[in-house]
Amino acid sequence: MKSPVFLVFLVLFSFAVEAYAQGGSGLEVKYRDNITLDQEVVSGGYFVDPPKEFEGHPYFFTKNFEQSDITINGLTYRRVPILYNIWKDQVLTFQPIHKQKILIRHDKIDAFTLHLDFPVSFIRLDENPTYSHHGSGIYEYVGEGPSRLLIKHRKQTKPKREFSIYSEVFYETQDYFLQKNGEIIKISGRKQAIDFLSMDPKEVRKSTRDSNLIYRIDRRGYLSFLVSLYNQAQYDKK
Template sequence: MALKSFGQNELTNASSVRETIAYPVALYKAATAQSQNLYNGRQYYVYDSKSEEHQFFQDRKWKKGSIFYDGQRFDSIPMLYDIFKDELVIKHFNGDDLLLQSEKTDYFEVNGHHFERLEAGKQINEQMRTGFYDILYNGKTRTLVRRSKQRQETIQEKRVTALFPQKDFFYISKDGRYNAVHSRKSVFNLFPEHKKELRKVLKDQKISFKKNRELAIARIVAAYDELARL
């Protein structure tokens, strides 16, 4: 019976193959170790999926964005923001929809919007609701928007249909507290010393408060910060 012997080249080649296999495995383990916490949520089921209206921010389409979760930032993550339940949903790479733990989500960015999780009595007033707030303006006079939807039911042709009307709540920081604003008057009343100049800003920029309240509030607050520095 002939015994096969291994030469130096064969041993070297075998070792090289093992190293070649081990390297991508090590890279995979390192990458998955970083994302284990992100993809460790419970499954989310899209409710009222057949209704024309929906519970999500802007639309039903998955949008890629960034998340700062459990002390780490993740980019290019497909996500949906359920503003009826104030919950963030991501798409697992195996196709599942996962619900993230809100307490571990510091912020997320999607479609040009930056949402931060703020706690009542800490970053925001005691009477405000803990949850995600869209940062409309991030200057000295910080301005927040809480996006909200209500779920309503209507019967059409003997079928129950869900409706999700949206309502946005605006808050402007002044003297260490956030002030709820809704109307043009309520915004200008926060800055009585510059009311005339701020009205002129909207007029010069041809911004209608009634037609574009969000833009109007952001421009007023930004202009106020500029005037306050003079």
């Protein structure tokens, strides 16, 4: 019987055809150099679903595989079926012959984008030393430029208090970070974010009021707005 690694490689090979068109002969050489790595990429083994006694699912946004783009060892593959398990911080693809979820080795992943009703982009960071939930290092990112917002999506379980067929239930939480010039800090308050980006509090207050953004209500929206203001100010200085 063919190994799951070989079978999934065949699937990813079909997705990789589009990669040939991305950069001409140079990319073709790079692709051929990485063929052996492609087989290793999916050698994380089969994924074991959580116990049936757990209510909910461990995935980001949806439990269905979504067509996605993923960059592995510098090569981008298009229209790959992907699930992001935020309980274990694992990225999965689908092995169609045996209908199995397969783990993609996190250390081979550079970035990926899930195409839901809206695209959501993730990047893998090698380290975030002061953060205890770094896991495989996968963070959603918002913003392109000198600064960006990083969001760590996590799911945990807690016991069901009421009588139920379920013993545990999944719940989701997020941690927010700002990255600037390679430095990353976890954000616990509005003032901390403003100080880190060296912004004028009065100008920020006016701009966020004009945009109806309140930190305690919409942390993601507020912080991504600060990032866009900061990046625009840096571009204007050039």
